[in-house]
Amino acid sequence: MGPGGACWRGGGAGLRRWLSSRAPAPRICVVGSGPAGFYTAQHILKFLATGFLCSTPSCPAFLPEHHDLAQVDIYEKLPVPFGLVRFGVAPDHPEVKNVINTFTHTARSDRCAYYGNVTVGRDVTVGELQQAYHAVVLSYGAEDNRVLGIPGENLSGVYSARAFVGWYNGLPENRDLKPDLSCETALILGHGNVALDIARILLSPLDFLRKTDITDCSLAALACSKVKRVWLAGRRGPLQVAFTIKELREMINLPGTQPVLNPADFTGLENAVKDAPRPRKRLTELMIKTALEKHREKAVMAQAAVPRQWGLKFQRSPQEVLPTADGMRVRGVRMALTRLEGSGDSAKAVPTGDMEELECGLVLSSIGYRSLPLDPAVPFDTQHSIIPNNLGRVMGVPGLYCSGWVKRGPVGVIITTMNDSFDTAQSVLEDLQEGVLDVSVSKEGFGAVGSILRSRGIRPVSFSEWEKIDAAEVARGKAAGKPREKIVDPQEMLQLIGH
Amino acid sequence: MAAPTGALWRRLLRSAAVRRLCGTAAAEEPERAVVNVVFVDSAGRRVEARGRVGDNVLQLARECGVPIEGACEASLACSTCHVYVSAPHLEHLPPPCEREEDLLDTAPQLRVESRLCCQLTLLPPLEGAVFTLPRVTRNFYVDGHVPKGH
Numbered sequence: 001m002g003p004g005g006a007c008w009r010g011g012g013a014g015l016r017r018w019l020s021s022r023a024p025a026p027r028i029c030v031v032g033s034g035p036a037g038f039y040t041a042q043h044i045l046k047f048l049a050t051g052f053l054c055s056t057p058s059c060p061a062f063l064p065e066h067h068d069l070a071q072v073d074i075y076e077k078l079p080v081p082f083g084l085v086r087f088g089v090a091p092d093h094p095e096v097k098n099v100i101n102t103f104t105h106t107a108r109s110d111r112c113a114y115y116g117n118v119t120v121g122r123d124v125t126v127g128e129l130q131q132a133y134h135a136v137v138l139s140y141g142a143e144d145n146r147v148l149g150i151p152g153e154n155l156s157g158v159y160s161a162r163a164f165v166g167w168y169n170g171l172p173e174n175r176d177l178k179p180d181l182s183c184e185t186a187l188i189l190g191h192g193n194v195a196l197d198i199a200r201i202l203l204s205p206l207d208f209l210r211k212t213d214i215t216d217c218s219l220a221a222l223a224c225s226k227v228k229r230v231w232l233a234g235r236r237g238p239l240q241v242a243f244t245i246k247e248l249r250e251m252i253n254l255p256g257t258q259p260v261l262n263p264a265d266f267t268g269l270e271n272a273v274k275d276a277p278r279p280r281k282r283l284t285e286l287m288i289k290t291a292l293e294k295h296r297e298k299a300v301m302a303q304a305a306v307p308r309q310w311g312l313k314f315q316r317s318p319q320e321v322l323p324t325a326d327g328m329r330v331r332g333v334r335m336a337l338t339r340l341e342g343s344g345d346s347a348k349a350v351p352t353g354d355m356e357e358l359e360c361g362l363v364l365s366s367i368g369y370r371s372l373p374l375d376p377a378v379p380f381d382t383q384h385s386i387i388p389n390n391l392g393r394v395m396g397v398p399g400l401y402c403s404g405w406v407k408r409g410p411v412g413v414i415i416t417t418m419n420d421s422f423d424t425a426q427s428v429l430e431d432l433q434e435g436v437l438d439v440s441v442s443k444e445g446f447g448a449v450g451s452i453l454r455s456r457g458i459r460p461v462s463f464s465e466w467e468k469i470d471a472a473e474v475a476r477g478k479a480a481g482k483p484r485e486k487i488v489d490p491q492e493m494l495q496l497i498g499h
Numbered sequence: 500m501a502a503p504t505g506a507l508w509r510r511l512l513r514s515a516a517v518r519r520l521c522g523t524a525a526a527e528e529p530e531r532a533v534v535n536v537v538f539v540d541s542a543g544r545r546v547e548a549r550g551r552v553g554d555n556v557l558q559l560a561r562e563c564g565v566p567i568e569g570a571c572e573a574s575l576a577c578s579t580c581h582v583y584v585s586a587p588h589l590e591h592l593p594p595p596c597e598r599e600e601d602l603l604d605t606a607p608q609l610r611v612e613s614r615l616c617c618q619l620t621l622l623p624p625l626e627g628a629v630f631t632l633p634r635v636t637r638n639f640y641v642d643g644h645v646p647k648g649h
Contacts, residue, residue, distance in 0.1 A: 046566070093576065095571050095572075095574035095575070095576035096571060096576045096577065098570065098571045098572040098574060098576070099570040099571065099577070101572065102568070102570060244601070244604065244605055245601045245604055246598065246601040246602060246604075246605075249597075249601065277609075278604060278609060279604035279605070279609070282600070282601075282604060283604070413577070413578075413605055414570050414571075414577045414579060415570075415577060415578045415579050415581070415605065415606065415607065416607070418568060418570065418579055419607065419635045422635075423635075
C-alpha cells in the first residue's frame with residue numbers, strides 16, 4: 001500500500017530504520033520548475049515532513065514530526081521559474097496564475113532550493129545529477145511543437161501557436177517573433193484551448209489587454225493589428241473538439257465580436273450527444289445553441305457592422321500553404337475536405353477528394369506541443385514524444401522518474417498535471433520506503449552539482465534572486481496599471497541580480 | 500454569499516487565528532451556529548471538522564489539515580478543490596453557477612454529487628455532511644495506454 005494508505009505495512013519498518021539510524025536525508029532533484037516540477041516537489045516534501053504516512057504513534061510507520069528529512073532541489077533552464085504558468089497561461093487569465101503562490105510557498109521551504117539558469121543536458125548531465133541525488137525527477141515539459149509537414153509551412157506569416165503564445169507571454173526565445181498582423185484574416189489550425197486563447201488575444205478589445213501582464217511589445221503590435229476575422233479549422237468534427245466549455249463560452253461572449261458557426265455542421269448532433277458524458281454533451285450543446293442563435297441574429301442584424309468575427313470550420317485538413325505572387329508570404333491555405341471514420345475520440349479524418357482554398361494572411365499552427373529528448377542517458381519514445389515510464393518510473397533507469405507533459409504527453413490543465421505529479425511523487429516515496437532507492441548511501445546533492453556548474457562557468461539563480469527580478473517586473477508594470485512588465489531578455493534578468 | 504476573491508482568500512488564510520474551530524469547543528461567536536462536517540481524503544482518512552454557519556468549506560478543510568489543493572485560490576479558475584458531497588446534503592446547497600459547472604466538466608471522475616468546495620458555504624442543513632475527495636486512480640489509464648494522435 002502506497003503513501004496515503006491507511007497504514008504502511010512492512011515497508012514502514014524500512015522507512016523507520018533509516019530515519020532512526022540517522023541515515024542521510026534523501027536528496028531529490030527535480031528538473032523543470034513548471035507546475036509538474038513544483039507539484040512533484042510539494043508532494044514529496046509534504047509526505048516526508050508531516051508524518052502523513054500514519055498518524056498513530058504506535059504504528060511502525062509513524063513518523064515523528066520534526067525530523068530532518070528530504071531535500072528537494074529544483075533546476076530550471078531559464079533564470080525565472082514557473083514554466084507554462086508564466087509563459088503559457090493567457091495574460092487575461094490571471095486567476096489561473098494564482099497557483100504561483102502555492103509554488104512560492106514550496107520554494108521558500110527550507111527543505112527546497114531553486115536553481116535557475118541551469119540547462120540540464122548541457123550545463124550538467126542527467127548522469128551527473130543521478131550521482132549527486134538519490135532520485136531525479138524529469139519534469140521539463142514540452143518546449144517544441146508538432147509540425148504540419150506540408151509545403152509552404154515555412155513561408156513568412158506562418159507561425160506555430162507555441163511561438164505566438166511565447167511571444168505575447170514574454171518567453172525569451174520568442175521575443176523577436178515580430179508576427180505580421182497586417183492582414184484581415186487569420187487562420188488557426190487546431191481546435192484546442194491554445195487555439196481559442198490565440199483567437200481571443202487577436203480579437204480582444206485592446207482595453208481588456210492593457211491591464212494584463214501581456215508584454216508591452218505585443219500590446220503595441222496588437223494595437224496596430226488589422227486582423228478582424230479569425231477562423232479555427234480542424235480536421236475532424238464538432239464532437240472531436242479538444243477545447244473546453246469555459247474557454248468557448250468566453251470566446252462566444254467576447255465583446256465586439258461575432259461568432260460564425262454554420263448550423264449545417266451541427267445537423268443531428270443534438271441527438272448524437274444525448275447520452276454522451278456530461279462535458280462533451282454540454283460543450284456540443286453550447287456550440288449548437290450558438291450556431292442556431294447567431295444564425296438567426298445575423299439574419300436580423302443584416303447589415304449591422306460587426307467589427308470582428310471568428311468562426312469554427314470543421315473537417316478541413318491543411319494540405320499546402322499557398323504563397324503570394326512574389327513567393328514570399330502566405331496568401332491562403334489549400335484544405336482537403338474530410339469525412340469521419342469511426343466516432344468519438346478515436347474518429348479519424350479521411351480526405352474525400354474535395355478541396356477548398358481559404359484566403360488568409362496569417363496562419364497559426366496549433367496542433368500540439370511536443371517534448372524533446374534531454375540527454376542520451378534518458379530513454380525517449382520518439383513516436384509519442386514522451387519518456388517511457390511506468391507510473392512515473394522511467395523504464396530501465398532506476399532512480400529516474402518523470403512527471404507532467406514529458407511523462408503523459410502535452411495535454412491537460414492544472415488539475416491533470418497536479419494529479420499526475422502527485423502520482424510520480426507517490427512512486428518516489430514508495431521506492432524510498434521499499435529500499436529501491438538506497439538512502440543509506442549519502443549523496444551530496446547541490447554540494448556536488450554546484451562544483452560542476454562552477455567549473456563550467458555557470459552561475460545559478462536562487463529563488464530570492466528570482467524574487468528580485470519579480471519585484472522589478474511588478475514595479476515596472478505599476479506605472480502602466482499592469483500586474484507586471486515581464487523582462488524578456490535573460491541577460492537583463494541576470495544583470496539585474498548582479499550576475 | 501459570493502465566493503471569496505483571490506485577495507480575500509489570502510486575507511482569510513492569514514487571519515487563521517480568527518474562527519479556528521477545528522476540533523475545539525466553540526467559544527467565540529455564539530450567534531453563528533456550529534455545523535459539524537466530515538472530510539474524507541483521497542486515502543480514505545476521515546477528519547471531523549467543526550465549522551460555523553458561513554464558513555467556507557475549502558478554508559475549513561485546509562484549517563483542519565485536509566490535503567485539498569486550491570490552486571486558483573477560490574477564483575473559479577481550476578478544479579483542484581473538487582469534492583463529492585454526501586447525497587442527502589447535496590440538495591441543500593445552492594446550485595452551482597454556470598462557471599462552476601463549466602469547471603466541473605474538467606474535473607476527473609466527475610459524478611452527480613461533485614462540487615468545487617471553494618464555492619460552498621456551511622449552512623445548518625449541512626450538519627453531518629461528508630465531503631469526500633476523489634480517489635484518483637494511479638496512471639489514469641489502467642493498462643498503461645498512451646493517448647494516440649489522430
